[in-house]
Amino acid sequence: MQFDKDKKILFSAAQPSGIPTIGNYLGAIKNWVDLQDEYNCIYSIADLHCLTVKREPKDLRRQSLDLLALYIACGVNPEKCVLFMQSHVPAHAELTWVLNTITYPGEMTRMTQFKDKSLRHADNVNMGLMDYPVLMAADILLYQTDIVPIGSDQKQHLEIARDIANRFNNRYSPTFVVPDGYIPKVGARIMSLQDPLHKMSKSDDNENAFISLEDDRDTIIRKFKRAVTDSDNTVAVGEDKPGITNLINIYSIFANKTIEETQREFDGKGYGEFKVAVGEVVADKIVPIKEEKERILKDKAYLDDIMIKGAETANYLANKTIAKVYRKVGLYTPDKK
Ligand code: TRP
Secondary structure (H helix, E strand, C coil), X not given: CCCCCCCCEEEEEECCCCCCEHHXXXXXXXXXHHHCCCCEEEEEECHHHHCCCCCCHHHHHHHXXXXXXXXXXXXXXXXXXXXXXXXXXXXXXXXXXXXXXCCCHHHHHCCHXXXXXXXXXXXXXXXXXXXXXXXXXXXXXXXXXXXXXXXXXXXXHHHHHHHHHHHHHHHCCCCCCCCEEECCCCCCCCECCCCCCCECCCCCCCHHHCCECCCCHHHHHHHHHCCCCCCCCCCCCCCCCHHHHHHHHHHHHHHCCCXXXXXXXXXXXXXXXHHHHHHHHHHHHHHHHHHHHHHHHHCHHHHHHHHHHHHHHHHHHHHHHHHHHHHHHCCCCCCCC
């Protein structure tokens, strides 16, 4: 793995929490793949972040591996980018500790996500939950990252990472690149199939509301057939037709067509026929990914090898930064023999 000096450094991470939906696929996973050629990409499975909410240890272990396999199945190429587990690079925890000493409790308790999660997990408001943004800042700053693609829910966390970087640079001396965030454009927001006014979510109680990357062809087609639409029966977008508009968006993205092309293609055809077509085009894309992921998961030696190689490169890069940080804050380093 060689970085190209002319390209910027891009860092992103994802938490292994549940099976992604087609919304997550289009909004996040696909971007990781699309950005690989343009940047020096460093991608991490944020398993340490996952410890901030209660989870069965065996589920966390399985889901971490699963997400790694999924990213590879989707086209993230370990030859082109650094792909690793956050917990395999001790510098993430080490830098978090140092950054904690220049971060204030008030800044953390103000974070929208901390407030939301404190309400949702009221029985487990732990220090890690509060410190989550500092660990995220450490993730980013360790690699002298120029650019961080993020979902809009992570904007506040990126802002605090920039504040912390500036604060450290001002207090000691320039050490960290101050990263820019960017919110990738997704063709459309993917909405729930049962309540098209709300975003599709993997934690929806109604399984028919989302298409997960684990669904098989029959399930996908059945869920689309049951999707909530209006009674108009004309395949055309409209503000008063959120259900069919959502299906048209999904079809257009997966079939690589414009909205107009899709409307023309289904001119004079009813919702029944269109829903099956949406199911088929989505299944054509998703099912091979699922099969490839399952194939990769069976090859544990291959996955371990990728993880070890990824961690090796990540450790090399991260340790350069942590050595600099330790020196700047005044931690004594013995001379090497
Ligand atoms: N908190 C991010 C999320 O839940 C995941 C994450 C962890 C991350 N560390 C990061 C994203 C660093 C970007 C950069 O989506």
